[in-house]
Amino acid sequence: MAGNDDDDLDDLLDELDSQGDLETSQQVLSIRTESRRYDKPVTIVEGFDLSKAEIESTASDLKSALGTGGTVADGGRIELQGDHRDRVPELLRERGFDVRE
16 A cells, blocks of 8 residues: 555656646746956846745756856845856756746
């Protein structure tokens, strides 16, 4: 019987995953840059409606793909060091997000 419960749990988790994908595609993100200290550019991605852990995971993916540093700021926005407006939209779309440019 325990095996049956595991199957039900796996089915439920798969269903939740597919709902998460749907929610991701319905989020419209905006990307902009700001100049910070010493005129260094920072790329800011806003508009996430995800848990902090999911935003941090997305930020980690972006930082790795771009080879740059960054952080998740209050309000659930991702800040990346440097001007990455050319690559970030594509990287986010690959992850299922809708990006407004």
